[in-house]
């Protein structure tokens with residue numbers, strides 16, 4: 001995994017290359033033990049930009065409108081073009097279906113301001129396990145990858161002790177590629 005924003009490899013406190021087929025178990029540290037590539041690092045070991053991004057996510061999480069689930073989430077994204085930060089929270093609805101995740105709220109704000117390439121995303125929620133983006137958000141983020149074709153993902157909890165670092169290509173492998181006319185087999 002590219003370690004673009006991790007200062008010190010020695011601070012990595014967990015690196016898992018769990019064999020495929022291992023039963024999925026929720027542990028206090030992570031609900032993603034079966035993933036191929038992620039690292040759990042100390043918050044303090046991260047680049048200052050990522051620390052700030054995580055703090056933005058913590059801040060906006062307090063604005064979450066989630067009277068139905070009572071599960072507040074904050075997300076913040078970093079634009080590739082000029083490293084601007086856009087933060088969003090989850091916004092629920094009494095009919096549930098139109099509910100909006102924090103990640104997509106942040107994306108909507110950035111796109112409305114003209115940004116369509118994101119370098120990093122930070123997501124913060126309050127549960128023992130790290131909260132990873134849902135499938136819809138993974139697909140949404142996939143639309144707005146940075147120039148290297150990926151997005152760094154940082155998951156943490158409000159205590160911000162440790163951070164799970166991964167990237168979108170790990171969360172959404174073999175993602176849908178929009179069809180091109182000349183590649184369609186008739």
Ligand SMILES: O=c1ccn([C@H]2C[C@H](O)[C@@H](CO)O2)c(=O)[nH]1
Nearest residue numbers: 069071073090101102132133134
């Ligand atoms: O990564 C996630 C996971 C869940 N939620 C929201 C959706 C819903 O409002 C609440 C419970 O699923 O959490 C997010 O915003 N982001």
Ligand SMILES: [Zn+2]
Nearest residue numbers: 101133134137
């Ligand atoms: Zn989502």
